[in-house]
Amino acid sequence: MPEKSGAEILIDTLVEQGVDTVFGYPGGAVLPIYDALFQQKKIKHILVRHEAGAAHSAEGYARATGKPGVVLVTSGPGATNAVTGIADAFMDSIPLIVLTGQVATNLIGSDAFQEADTVGITRHCSKHNYLVKDPAELATVVREAFAIATKGRPGPVVIDIPKNVQVATASTDVKRPPRSRFTYASEADYAEINRAIELIANAKAPILYTGGGIINSGPAASEALRELAELTGAPVTSTLMGLGAYPASGEAWLGMLGMHGTYEANMAMNQCDVMVCLGARFDDRVTGRLDAFSPKSVKIHVDIDRSSMNKTVRVDLPIVADVGMAMRQMIDVWKGRKYKKQPLDEWWSRIAGWRAVDCLSYPGSAQEIMPQYAIERLFEATKDKAPIITTEVGQHQMWAAQHFHFDAPNKWLTSGGLGTMGYGLPAAIGAQMGHPDALVIDIAGEASIQMNIQEMATATQYRLPVKVFILNNEWMGMVRQWQELTYESRYSESYSDSLPDFVALAEAYGWKGIRCDDPAKLDDAIAEMLAHDGPVMFDCRVHKTSNCFPMIPSGAAHTDMILNADQVSGTMDDEAKALV
Amino acid sequence: MHIKQELTERHVLTLTVDNEAGTLARIAGMFTSRGYNIDSLTVADISEDHTTSRITIVTKGPPPVIDQIIAQCERLIPVHKVTDLTEAGPHVERELALVKVHGTGDQRVEAMRLADIYRARVIDATVNSFIFEITGGPEKIDTFVRLMREVGLVEVGRTGIVGLMRGADAS
Numbered sequence: 001m002p003e004k005s006g007a008e009i010l011i012d013t014l015v016e017q018g019v020d021t022v023f024g025y026p027g028g029a030v031l032p033i034y035d036a037l038f039q040q041k042k043i044k045h046i047l048v049r050h051e052a053g054a055a056h057s058a059e060g061y062a063r064a065t066g067k068p069g070v071v072l073v074t075s076g077p078g079a080t081n082a083v084t085g086i087a088d089a090f091m092d093s094i095p096l097i098v099l100t101g102q103v104a105t106n107l108i109g110s111d112a113f114q115e116a117d118t119v120g121i122t123r124h125c126s127k128h129n130y131l132v133k134d135p136a137e138l139a140t141v142v143r144e145a146f147a148i149a150t151k152g153r154p155g156p157v158v159i160d161i162p163k164n165v166q167v168a169t170a171s172t173d174v175k176r177p178p179r180s181r182f183t184y185a186s187e188a189d190y191a192e193i194n195r196a197i198e199l200i201a202n203a204k205a206p207i208l209y210t211g212g213g214i215i216n217s218g219p220a221a222s223e224a225l226r227e228l229a230e231l232t233g234a235p236v237t238s239t240l241m242g243l244g245a246y247p248a249s250g251e252a253w254l255g256m257l258g259m260h261g262t263y264e265a266n267m268a269m270n271q272c273d274v275m276v277c278l279g280a281r282f283d284d285r286v287t288g289r290l291d292a293f294s295p296k297s298v299k300i301h302v303d304i305d306r307s308s309m310n311k312t313v314r315v316d317l318p319i320v321a322d323v324g325m326a327m328r329q330m331i332d333v334w335k336g337r338k339y340k341k342q343p344l345d346e347w348w349s350r351i352a353g354w355r356a357v358d359c360l361s362y363p364g365s366a367q368e369i370m371p372q373y374a375i376e377r378l379f380e381a382t383k384d385k386a387p388i389i390t391t392e393v394g395q396h397q398m399w400a401a402q403h404f405h406f407d408a409p410n411k412w413l414t415s416g417g418l419g420t421m422g423y424g425l426p427a428a429i430g431a432q433m434g435h436p437d438a439l440v441i442d443i444a445g446e447a448s449i450q451m452n453i454q455e456m457a458t459a460t461q462y463r464l465p466v467k468v469f470i471l472n473n474e475w476m477g478m479v480r481q482w483q484e485l486t487y488e489s490r491y492s493e494s495y496s497d498s499l500p501d502f503v504a505l506a507e508a509y510g511w512k513g514i515r516c517d518d519p520a521k522l523d524d525a526i527a528e529m530l531a532h533d534g535p536v537m538f539d540c541r542v543h544k545t546s547n548c549f550p551m552i553p554s555g556a557a558h559t560d561m562i563l564n565a566d567q568v569s570g571t572m573d574d575e576a577k578a579l580v
Numbered sequence: 581m582h583i584k585q586e587l588t589e590r591h592v593l594t595l596t597v598d599n600e601a602g603t604l605a606r607i608a609g610m611f612t613s614r615g616y617n618i619d620s621l622t623v624a625d626i627s628e629d630h631t632t633s634r635i636t637i638v639t640k641g642p643p644p645v646i647d648q649i650i651a652q653c654e655r656l657i658p659v660h661k662v663t664d665l666t667e668a669g670p671h672v673e674r675e676l677a678l679v680k681v682h683g684t685g686d687q688r689v690e691a692m693r694l695a696d697i698y699r700a701r702v703i704d705a706t707v708n709s710f711i712f713e714i715t716g717g718p719e720k721i722d723t724f725v726r727l728m729r730e731v732g733l734v735e736v737g738r739t740g741i742v743g744l745m746r747g748a749d750a751s
Contacts, residue, residue, distance in 0.1 A: 120605070123606055124610065124613045128657040129602075131601070131602075148657060182657050305655065306655070307654070307655050310644060573581075574581035578581060
């Protein structure tokens with residue numbers, strides 16, 4: 001009976017699962033796996049510069065390609081450094097397989113060198129995890145892990161592999177099928193779909209509130225959404241995670257909703273009579289004050305995860321299903337019953353009134369680059385190139401969501417749930433690996449970019465032409481904004497002091513560096529960035545104290561948006577301060 | 581500002597789970613990490629081939645939180661089935677306690693008499709102590725333990741409750 005080492009079985013099973021790219025960093029407890037990688041040609045290994053970069057790169061790869069991202073790191077610090085990326089993937093439902101080395105089974109629990117309780121640490125920030133103690137189990141565990149990571153609500157799965165399990169051999173003949181130990185929703189119950197369609201067809205003021213679940217469901221779900229919006233005539237808004245599922249150029253598009261969403265999207269959410277939540281989860285950044293959230297509406301919630309139902313907002317019709325399939329069923333029922341689009345003129349005229357507020361307008365400047373203007377110009381210069389945009393976390397992220405417009409899914413990669421600064425650059429690297437010919441831009445802030453700036457070397461090594469567009473205002477802008485709004489402008493530790501010279505830094509890493517602080521020269525500078533066939537770091541010096549509006553302050557209702565700086569009081573009561 | 585407290589309900593949940601390393605930690609840890617309460621938890625292997633365990637959890641929370649607890653339990657990969665016995669209707673709950681009392685003379689006689697009334701069995705005896713074994717619903721055991729405090733309680737060990745639906749169907 002042929003026998004192979006655990007490391008070889010692992011590589012074989014990854015290949016069998018269709019893996020061609022792994023993001024990782026070697027170390028003592030994964031040396032046998034790295035040796036097996038060295039002796040094969042089917043899997044390309046991308047050497048990151050920090051394990052957090054590996055996890056975020058795999059996330060970017062997964063989000064941009066729809067395939068699971070694979071991470072390989074060593075025990076102890078290798079695993080703990082990857083934890084933020086695992087938690088990030090868990091919050092944003094990104095399929096990852098995270099392979100961690102572990103000390104030999106006989107050393108587990110002895111405080112051995114580079115030992116950490118990886119399964120313990122990752123238990124509650126992964127969809128599932130394993131400690132494999134026998135090489136004969138390895139293939140089965142890996143197959144099961146891919147199924148768990150990708151089916152139902154996707155998420156990260158951690159496989160912890162002790163070093164002696166990588167070295168020891170086992171028969172490769174054993175083909176125990178993976179246990180089908182979990183069930184996941186697929187099609188919706190037709191009775192529920194019928195009820196949903198009746199509610200939508202009779203609504204006077206319906207709204208489709210869409211989220212990242214539609215992206216996760218695949219391109220067919222985005223197609224179904226477009227058709228459903230067309231059939232019903234209902235306006236469409238989206239969470240941060242769902243941008244691109246419905247085209248921003250579409251007629252029914254209201255813009256993003258929530259804390260920094262548009263006035264029209266939030267007012268429409270507040271005033272609607274039927275809300276159809278499709279693959280979103282009523283996050284606190286979306287709902288604002290819960291007791292004032294959309295008081296008049298009947299709420300339909302389609303989600304693949306039963307635990308998302310009634311978690312924060314009580315809904316009238318929960319439908320546990322794959323959102324793409326459920327929308328397809330809705331379309332079939334609508335057509336089958338020959339429903340006609342409702343005359344929603346009154347609803348649309350109210351929406352037109354809210355749109356007229358022009359909530360995304362901002363004060364212009366001929367001397368300084370306004371951050372919103374920078375995003376607008378970047379969008380104009382790249383919109384015909386179908387760019388993939390990643391972001392870090394903060395003001396720049398919200399400005400990008402507001403002023404960059406997405407017409408297709410899988411083009412917008414951002415850390416929504418966990419809000420991880422340092423996500424954008426490694427995610428861009430992962431996305432570029434998945435789409436070598438695409439234009440990939442990380443829209444960053446000068447503070448966030450420094451959290452994983454070491455990954456510049458990864459882009460250099462693999463000749464990945466990613467662009468990093470830094471809105472440099474010399475502040476941790478969102479922190480500064482909250483301090484201005486809530487703490488009477490006491491700017492505690494939010495100034496980005498001792499910044500590096502980003503152009504010199506770019507050159508040190510073998511990148512091109514560009515700096516621009518003049519709005520008149522911005523278009524030329526952006527063109528220069530796009531023309532360069534290689535990685536570019538763009539230090540865009542923007543107006544330093546711009547705030548991101550509109551904004552629903554924490555603890556406020558959708559109807560209490562701050563539209564501009566004149567409405568800022570500078571203080572907040574304790575109840576509001578206590579909210580995140 | 582003060583922290584607000586909500587009214588809570590007691591619910592008994594039973595979970596059928598894979599009998600494998602880490603399952604209990606996964607479930608107990610999920611309760612802690614999401615801020616849910618565990619009043620008691622029992623677990624034991626219940627299948628012939630040792631692949632399946634049943635966990636009984638007594639928890640407290642407002643009704644929407646109980647719903648979330650069930651959904652979050654169901655979301656865990658090794659959890660096959662969750663039943664809310666409190667919601668499901670008639671069911672039995674039983675708990676076993678071992679109760680050690682120390683005393684001589686009248687106190688000892690009184691302990692014995694009370695044990696008899698509560699149908700507790702003596703499973704260990706010395707000239708100045710008893711260990712009683714008592715089974716029943718948690719209230720009966722609470723009451724018995726309270727009475728034993730008056731007559732020389734030394735220590736108590738309790739299993740936490742296990743429960744099943746009444747009738748012929750599996751819960």
